[in-house]
Amino acid sequence: MADRPETLIQHLAEETHDRAAVVPPIYQTSLFAYEDVASFRRSFRTDEPDVHNYSRVSNPTLDVAEKKVAALEGTDRCKLFSSGMAAISAAILSCVKTGSHVVCVDTVYGPTRQFLTDYLPKFGVTTTFVDGRDPADFVAATTDATSLYYLESPSSILFRLQDLEAVAGIAKSRGISTICDNSWASPVYQQPAKFGIDIVVHSATKYLAGHSDVVAGALCTDAKRFDKILENEVSLLGAALPPFPAWLLMRGLRTLPIRLKAVGEAATRVSACLRSAPEVAEVFYVGDSEYPQAALRDKQLLGSTGLVTFLPVTQEEAKVIAFAEALRLFQLGVSWGGHESLVVPLQQQPGDWPKRQWLVRLYCGLEHPDDLVEDIQQALHHLA
Numbered sequence: 001m002a003d004r005p006e007t008l009i010q011h012l013a014e015e016t017h018d019r020a021a022v023v024p025p026i027y028q029t030s031l032f033a034y035e036d037v038a039s040f041r042r043s044f045r046t047d048e049p050d051v052h053n054y055s056r057v058s059n060p061t062l063d064v065a066e067k068k069v070a071a072l073e074g075t076d077r078c079k080l081f082s083s084g085m086a087a088i089s090a091a092i093l094s095c096v097k098t099g100s101h102v103v104c105v106d107t108v109y110g111p112t113r114q115f116l117t118d119y120l121p122k123f124g125v126t127t128t129f130v131d132g133r134d135p136a137d138f139v140a141a142t143t144d145a146t147s148l149y150y151l152e153s154p155s156s157i158l159f160r161l162q163d164l165e166a167v168a169g170i171a172k173s174r175g176i177s178t179i180c181d182n183s184w185a186s187p188v189y190q191q192p193a194k195f196g197i198d199i200v201v202h203s204a205t206k207y208l209a210g211h212s213d214v215v216a217g218a219l220c221t222d223a224k225r226f227d228k229i230l231e232n233e234v235s236l237l238g239a240a241l242p243p244f245p246a247w248l249l250m251r252g253l254r255t256l257p258i259r260l261k262a263v264g265e266a267a268t269r270v271s272a273c274l275r276s277a278p279e280v281a282e283v284f285y286v287g288d289s290e291y292p293q294a295a296l297r298d299k300q301l302l303g304s305t306g307l308v309t310f311l312p313v314t315q316e317e318a319k320v321i322a323f324a325e326a327l328r329l330f331q332l333g334v335s336w337g338g339h340e341s342l343v344v345p346l347q348q349q350p351g352d353w354p355k356r357q358w359l360v361r362l363y364c365g366l367e368h369p370d371d372l373v374e375d376i377q378q379a380l381h382h383l384a
């Protein structure tokens with residue numbers, strides 16, 4: 001099997017169904033029945049990848065997509081979940097116990113932060129948030145109780161990077177687990193496991209499924225961790241992805257490399273347009289030549305994708321809102337990674353900023369880049 005992502009996505013794990021059909025079927029079944037007790041008993045073994053017992057734990061439709069995503073990430077196994085947060089909470093829970101301490105990047109996805117700050121303390125799990133652009137931030141925050149470093153690189157909204165290899169090395173020498181949210185890059189542009197990260201998580205709602213019609217998550221890791229997570233967090237918390245959305249995810253995955261290239265090109269055009277606009281104070285775009293962590297970017301990432309955030313010169317709320325509302329192609333909405341361009345005006349204050357600032361986050365979709373640039377140009381005067 002060729003391991004280039006474009007080819008692997010089309011061919012890997014397709015042998016699990018009738019070879020005459022070029023598209024795997026949807027196994028819309030909750031359970032699997034057996035003819036003898038020996039086979040029935042074998043179906044309970046979670047370490048038997050192609051044997052199924054109950055769709056809360058595994059299903060052949062999910063298998064196809066899971067094998068492709070695991071191969072793309074370069075990990076032994078992948079499990080799909082009913083949302084990115086289901087995968088993230090399962091991954092985190094697999095690495096903590098009462099009294100554990102977590103070190104996490106402060107520009108992490110909002111609900112991940114909330115899970116760590118508002119939910120886990122009731123089990124005695126505490127978290128320290130660090131900037132994370134310097135690996136020494138993790139060392140400084142580590143205590144005797146630290147069991148997990150939680151990374152998101154590039155991180156949400158401001159797209160800050162962590163040095164995955166350095167942080168994974170620090171963690172390994174101290175017996176600390178590492179998780180990296182890889183939603184921004186997708187495995188086509190970044191494979192955190194290659195740098196030593198233990199567990200890779202995704203909001204598959206974003207690029208992996210890619211058409212704004214599925215909410216899903218993915219967790220990728222080595223066989224040993226996987227078996228434990230399957231027995232515990234997958235089976236007991238029960239956030240299984242149903243077969244039909246898994247099939248949609250697999251279909252979306254077919255075009256992942258092509259979509260990433262297209263949205264990356266659109267975002268490059270949009271960020272250049274914003275950079276030359278007098279109404280814009282700062283542009284946050286990983287693909288820019290002026291991106292402050294360019295050396296680390298070039299080490300870890302193979303490409304840049306569709307998200308661009310900017311800091312408007314004006315901090316007047318009414319003007320920022322007027323700009324967002326004046327856009328015609330960028331729709332006002334959360335999420336990203338689908339076919340359609342989106343805009344979110346939001347306020348943010350990472351640890352190193354003296355005050356909360358208005359930002360505009362844009363997701364560049366699959367429309368023609370000229371049209372996206374024109375749309376921004378016709379709306380910019382609202383920021384004057």
Ligand SMILES: *Cc1c(COP(=O)(O)O)cnc(C)c1O
Pocket residue numbers: 083084085086088109152156181183184202203204205206215216217335
């Ligand atoms: C959207 C998102 C999530 C959460 O995923 P859901 O599928 O919405 O649960 C996690 N991490 C990042 C970086 C995201 O953008």
